[in-house]
Amino acid sequence: MAVEQQARIGANGVAGTGRRRSRRDEILEIAVGLFAARGYHGVSMDDIGAAAGVTGPALYHHFAGKEAMLVAALIPVSEGLLDGGRDRAAGRPGDPRAALESLIDFHVEFALANPAVIALHLHELDRLPDEPRRRIRRLQRLYVEEWVTVLTALHPDLPDGEARVLAHAAFGLMNSTPFLGGEVDRRRRAELLRAATLAALTAPTTPA
Numbered sequence: 001m002a003v004e005q006q007a008r009i010g011a012n013g014v015a016g017t018g019r020r021r022s023r024r025d026e027i028l029e030i031a032v033g034l035f036a037a038r039g040y041h042g043v044s045m046d047d048i049g050a051a052a053g054v055t056g057p058a059l060y061h062h063f064a065g066k067e068a069m070l071v072a073a074l075i076p077v078s079e080g081l082l083d084g085g086r087d088r089a090a091g092r093p094g095d096p097r098a099a100l101e102s103l104i105d106f107h108v109e110f111a112l113a114n115p116a117v118i119a120l121h122l123h124e125l126d127r128l129p130d131e132p133r134r135r136i137r138r139l140q141r142l143y144v145e146e147w148v149t150v151l152t153a154l155h156p157d158l159p160d161g162e163a164r165v166l167a168h169a170a171f172g173l174m175n176s177t178p179f180l181g182g183e184v185d186r187r188r189r190a191e192l193l194r195a196a197t198l199a200a201l202t203a204p205t206t207p208a
Contacts (some may be wrong), residue, residue, distance in 0.1 A: 024062045027052045031069045036116035040124045071132045078139035085146040096153035108193045111177045155205045
């Protein structure tokens, strides 16, 4: 299935929130899918309007332009990841292994549900103006620090900088989902991603 067909944006930018989507949500979902599939510069407002079945004036009633759509897609996702990461990291006090497993479960589910958004983060973030881009980068850094806290609790001799290396490596593994084919069903992909990420992050970290 193409990334364009897989886009699913929830109420807080993470799929599966259960809130009934508004017309604005539907338009944003379509725009995200188009941006992810064709690239930001490969999509016009007319393309989005045609795909959404709305005229230009109706489209501008919801969004000032493509840039506003990109901001509306990426900031809630970063906020949702940080909130979810904080909840998972704090939800297993005194048990860093369980906290890590919970973080991995959370991120794998996000990655499988939001492949188009991941593609936007990877390829289109620099299209944003300075202020929203800085805001997103800060949210991302805070999310990474939730993982660093858990990893350094699990590996007491691991320096923070090395824990960040491991966290980013884990994100690269879990965020590979936009580039996976459909030959493996979703449940099995989740199992494989969880197992591979957990194995990578629980392996011995002492220098060889």
